[in-house]
Structure formats: structure tokens, C-alpha cells
Amino acid sequence: MKLTIKKELLLNALNKVSKAISTKNLIPVLAGVKFDLKKKGLILTASDNDITIQTTIDATNNDDFRIEEEGSIIIQGKYILDIVRKLPDKYINIEVFDELKILIYTENSEFNLNGISESEYPNIGLEESKKKVHVKASVFKDIVNQTAFAASNEESKPVLTGINFNIVGDVLECNSTDSYRLARKVVKLDSASEENYNIVIPSHNILEFSRIIDDEDGDVELHIFNNKILFKIGNLKFESRLINGTYPNTSNLLPEESYLVVSTNLNAFYDVIDRVSILTSDKEKNIVTLETKGDILVLKSSSVEIGRVEEKMPITKNNNEDIKISFSAKYMMEALKSFSTETVDIHFVGEIKPILIKSSEDETLTQLVLPIRTY
Secondary structure (H helix, E strand, O other): OEEEEEHHHOOOOOHHHHHOOOOOOOOHHHEEEEEEEEEEEEEEEEEEOEEEEEEEEEEOOOOEEEEEEEEEEEEHHHHHHHHHHOOOEEEEEEEEEEEOOOEEOOOOOOOEEEEEEEHOOOOOOOOOOOOEEEEEEEHHHHHHHHHHOOOOOOOOHHHEEEEEEEEEOEEEEEEEEEEOOEEEEEEEEOOOOOOEEEEEHHHHHHHHHHHHOOOHHHHEEEEEOEEEEEEEEEEEEEEOOOOOOOOOHHHHHHOOOOOOOOEEEEHHHHHHHHHHHHHOOOHHHHEEEEEEEEEEEEEEEEOOOOOEEEEEEOEEEEOOOOEEEEEHHHHHHHHOOOOOOOOEEEEEEEOOOOOEEEEOOOOOOOOHHOOOOOO
């Protein structure tokens, strides 16, 4: 194997696949990146058994990439990434000799590494489905950013650690919940799916994928199988396992009617909660109390050890009803952060019923936060 490649080209690809390298893996070969050099280009693959990432650097009509000899080798991920990142040269040469010896060199630098035979790498198919679902990259990133935070961290309830993708026809509904809050995003796809799907994708994995794609990348293809999902976009393939189990029906958590709707400026409301929560302590779950008094909203919190705080802000309401309710400031702020609108509508159903956060400017997104009893 022998090639010359522009540093930025290789580094960009390595940064993507390295997200799948695990230092804790019991299989040593999975700490490496598989380099597979063919006439058409260089295929880089990394996997930790939970996710697999593969990207291809196309050599066709590419002046920044020259292939002299085809071949395959596995290079320790940590070292190849550090070497490529820190070399100051514009172009890098990589050559394999004596089957497992790797020479990485530039005009003034030379690194000799021991490689691993590609025959030791697990057989990774990354097969594609004929019935794929298309989602715009920008929409996909929005879905993940607006829902993933509400997934559970508790491994005792594995199904809640993922995001539920429910695809029926041309409607994609995404839910995530940790039992104390719920994030729901419903988007209309450009084309209908041939099959209906109801799957749960680990939130950590889907977050990793959304971080390595750009809004301008075009369409994300979803290739869904019984126990795994393959995301494909451009020259990048990202495969994740699916979580087994039935996701709870979250629709019955969402109240159909509300007796009070408070409309307010999103940023102002967020900032007030942020300030009021300064005097809450973690062991008290950042509890703040919200109370409406006519067209004024009063937010307060208190701690026996620290003190108390109270803030007021103007609001508009849909009727003359008032409410007093307590909730976690952290959960409310994370829910508000998912909106990119100017105003939000807070729907109250009762003092011990879920609080709904919506916006007339973006009807695809719904957030729910459960109240906390303070008596």
C-alpha cells in the first residue's frame, strides 16, 4: 500500500471515523482504523461493536490524492490521528512494507508504526436496504438537537435511553423521554416510506452521527433493519445497533386540552428561570415555582441554606385563570433551549398535571415537563 494525500483531506476523514474507536474495547483490533486503498479511493473504517463509521476519500479527478499501490492495513487509531493532526506539512505519504510495517513521512518527518493485518478485522458489511427513507440533513440535525436531551441516562430502563423514530407514510414522529419530561418532533417527509417503522436508536449514537454531518450535506438515507440502522450521507456511512423493546405510547401523556395558555418571549422567560435557579441546590432538583397574577408572571425559588429570590415579568394569557405550579428549572430550560422561535406558549392543565411548551411559530415541536409537588 502506498499513497500521497493532502493532510486536510485525510484529517477530515479520520476525525469522522475516530468517533467509533473505543479505547476500552476488549478486542485490540477495534482500537485501530482500517485503511483499504483501492483504485477508486481510500476507504476508512472504524467500529466499537456499537457503532461503525466508514468514509471514502474519492481519488477520481482528485489532485490532492495520489495512489501508487493498492492494499489494506489496520493502523492504531490514536496514533494515526495524532500524527496526521500534528504534522505541519501540506501532503503526507503513507507506505506499507514487509506486510505490517507502516511508514508515514513528509519532507522533514518520519514515523514508523507497527500495523495489524486486515484479516483480523471483523467482517463489517454495512449493507443497504432497498427501502430507504430520506430526511434532509438540516431537518435530521434539528430532530436530534430538539429531542436527544430528554432521553434517560438510566441503564435500568434501556428503551428510554434512545430516541423513538416512528415512521408512517410521509410522517416521521420522534419521541424521547426519561419519565419526567418528553420531547416530541413531528416532521413531514418529502416522500412517503414504503414501510412503516417503529424503532429506538441509542441517543448517544445518534448524537455522534448528527455532530459529524453538516446542514448542507443534502439528504440522510435511513436503511432500517431488525436490529440495526445504517445512516448514509454522501461518502459517509454510519451504522448503529437498535435498542430492543417496545417504546411506551407517549401520546397519552400529552393533554388534549389546557385551561390556561401563557404566551411570553422565549429568551426573556429563559433568562428569568436561569436567574431564579441560581439559588436552588442540586439536591432540591433546581425547583422553581411559577405563579400567574393577572398579566404578571412571578417566578421564585428558595433554599433554607442559601436564601430566596423572586422575579416578575409581563405575559399575555388566553383567559383570566391563574395558576401556581413548581417544576425543575433544569428541565424547563433544556426544553426552552430546543426552540428557535421568538415566543413560546406554556399550556397549563392543572397544578399537578404536565406542563406543555409549544410555539405557534413552529408547530412541529412539543415539549412536556412534569410538575414537582412542593407540599
